[in-house]
Amino acid sequence: MASWPLRQNSTHQARAVLLRLELVKKHGVLARLGQGYPFAKLQSNLEKSRISIVAPQSANSFLLTLFSELKGDKPPIQLIVASTGREAEDIEQELAYLDPEAEILLFPSWETLPHERLSPSAETVGRRYQTLARLHELSLKPPVHQVYVLISIRAALQPIVAGLEKFPPLSLVQGSDYLLPELSLKLVEQAYQRVDMVSRRGEFAVRGGILDIFPTTAEHAVRLEFFGDELEEIREFSVADQRSSTTKLEKLTLYPARELIITPAVASRAREMMHEFPNLSAMLEKISLGMPVEGMESLAPALADAMISIFDYLPKNVTVVLLSPEKAAARAASLVETNEEFLHAAWDAAMDGASAPIDLSGGGFIDFASFSQKMAKFQLVTLSPFGEDSEEVVNLGILEVPNFKGVDATALEWVATQIDQGHLVFISAQGHGTAERLREVFIHGKLQADLVDEFPTDPKPKTIYVIQAPIKKGFVSEASKLTFLTNTEYYSKSSYASPQVRKLAVKRGAAVDPLTLKSGDYVVHEIHGIGRFKELVQRTSGIGSRQHQREYLLIEYAPPKRGYPEDTLFVPTDQLDMLTRYVGGESPVISKLGGSDWARAKGNARKAVRKIAIDLVKLYSARMNSKGYAFASDTPWQHELEEAFQFQETPDQLTTIDEV
Structure with missing residues (x-):
């Protein structure tokens, strides 16, 4: 009985050795990362x-x-x-x-x-x-x-x-026979749209014995050329100029373009629901017809x-x-x-007189x-x-790469320290030119650096490996003595360019010019609410040699409790898009920092906007359902009256006449 745990432990050790050898063959970074007690504990919990x-x-x-x-x-x-x-x-x-x-x-x-x-x-x-x-x-x-x-x-x-x-993709093989009219019907069943000229995914066009189609999962549109019923050639083409390329395919797989396949059962249900939901009758009628x-x-x-x-x-x-x-x-x-x-918005509209919405809670x-x-x-x-x-x-003891902004130590000094502590250091860049530049920076800093195409299986000590890889962020593992960072972290730049770039939004009203603000003017902060501008101040940020001056707008807010001093908020000048001038009453109520009054006011505004949207939907729906009056065409007397006009019409008047 006592020998069984030893035998089991030996088995685990042998398996761990074999696994480490496989990892080394694959690439050294995983082998290095898998070392240490945290990963041994992870393996025991698999x-x-x-x-x-x-x-x-x-x-x-x-x-x-x-x-x-x-x-x-x-x-x-x-x-x-x-x-x-x-x-x-x-x-x-x-x-x-x-x-x-x-x-x-x-x-x-x-x-x-x-x-x-x-x-x-x-x-x-x-x-x-x-x-x-x-x-x-x-x-x-x-x-x-x-x-x-x-x-x-x-x-x-x-x-x-x-x-x-149950609906497998449609596969087309070069050299096989297909009936072109039947193939067109199958494409329509898979929700492909027939057009005169293919320009985007989910479209197809038929011209004689040629079928152009843009598959939903393909990078380029595909042209199928038939000789009779035989699929003679499958070739990619450009949608910009409709010219065929030299790339030929032997097989083409087509996946549907709509996630709801119109089966006979689906068409039957749509036909039954047409009279129950008149506001969806147009959509349901088309679905019922396939x-x-x-x-x-x-x-x-x-x-x-x-x-x-x-x-x-x-x-x-x-x-x-x-x-x-x-x-x-x-x-x-x-x-x-x-x-x-x-x-809730749909049911609110129904309570105000609109049609009851269809129950789609299951989706x-x-x-x-x-x-x-x-x-x-x-x-x-x-x-x-x-x-x-x-x-x-299982805490693996892995840390993020520190941010080198606002600290005395530079990224180069930090990397040198990691090497002195026995770490294997990798740094990745997404561009080859950036990787070469990083290697030159390390060599200029008197550090050994090699530019490699893949992770080495037998890394050399005290060497920085620069590699071109699509890695966004790095990490540090003290247990494995491994440091991996990216060029964006080395240069303290963001690796993600947000599409929502901070800028002065027009919809928030007139931009605040801090030079035109006077002490006591009311301003509105997007998050904290209404406050009172006091002054423009400068404050010192950073430590050591990285200290710098920044300008702030000092905004005063209501005190948290009676008898307490007023709260203050420092708004950096690069965040002026968060502020707008107050354009309401002459003496507004000052908001409290961290209070719920401003959030409640914005919530009431959203409800009011939603109500306006519901009213507009009902208004336009009533306009579309109402019958208009068809005027008769102009009579000869009308044309005679227009031609008798003694003045020359201006361009704006001519435009108005054409529009009316």
Whole structure:
């Protein structure tokens, strides 16, 4: 009995040695990262149904790759749930670089809300179908390689039409025979739109024996040339000039362009609902005739057989990895709240005299509690930057790369310190020119640096490895003596250019010019509410040699309690878009910092705006339903009167006459 634990421990040690050898063959950075006690503890917990890991978000892609390697000879299918679609796309690029032999599937979310009368783009629908079709294949035949399925929390919370795996994609093979009229009907069934000239995804055109089509999942449009019924050639072409390229294909796979397939059952339900919901009669009539229509996916809860979750499409041997669960829960709550606001607005319009809305609650976002119950059926791994000290939580001891702004030590000095402490240092850049420049900077700083094409399997000590890789952020592992940083972190620049660039917004009113403000003028801060401008001041920021002066607008707010001094807020001059002049009454009520009065006032304004929107919808609906008066055409006497006008019309008068 006493020898059994020793034998088991020896087995684990031998397996760990073999695994480390495999990691070294793959690339040295994962082998170095997998060293140390935290990762040994992680490997001992691999068979548990729930694993909680504490690590910064910047190390997620490395840990996902390492986790698949720790599984050994049974590579699982990982369903990776990210907080946003952009995060999922970034991880897709990083995993493709770190694990090039793996298969990566991305399941994007709709660009629209579930109940909006707008269809998602054909590209989005095609990629979703492609992922669902591949998951169905994996459920029938388990893979022999690693598979990553990336999905955002928004896509995971939205129900999906059941039975989509019953509609396989349309495959066209060069040299096979097809009836062109029958092929056109199949494309219409898959919601492809027939046009005169193909210009975007989800369209096709027929000209004699040539079929032009832009598949929903392809980078370029494709031209199919027939000789009789034989598909003679498949060639890509440019939609800009409609010229064929030299790229030829042997096979073409076409995925549907709409997520709701119009089956006989769907058409029958649409026909029955036409008289029950007159406001949707135009859309339902087209669906009943088998014609795809814009926004028909919003009616899926009422027309489809059932709505299910993405988890119902997954094979059994799946590990669910939830990234940043705290952020995902907050995002889920926001989506559910937005969904309920749209539903309440529809019922508010119904109470004011509009038609009762159709019940589409089955297609709305599910809450995070229901989402957690569905995840509990699989092995669940959570990767969070926050965690508690517990035996159940595996803290890998990984840290983020520090920000070098406002500190005395430079990035070069920090890297030199990491090397002196025995760290293996990697720095990545997305451009080759940037990587070469980084190597020159390190050599000029009297540090050994090598520019490499891939991670070395046998790294040299006291050497910085510069590599071109699509990695967004780095990390530091003290247990593994590994430092990985990017060029944006080295130069203390943001790696993400937000599309919402801070600028002076026109909709917020007249911009505040601090030079024209006088002491006592009332201003409105977007977050904190109404305050009183006092003066323009300068303050010192930073420490040591990085100290600098900044100008601020000093805004006074109401005291938190009676008898207390007034609160003050320093607004930097580069955030003037947050301030506007007060244009209301002469003596407004000053807001309190941190109080709820300003938030309540903005909430009441939103309700008023929503009511105005409902009234406008009803007004325009009544205008469209009302019958107009058709005037008769101009008589000869009318033309005679116009020609007798003795003055020359001005250009504006002529324009008005044409418009009327």
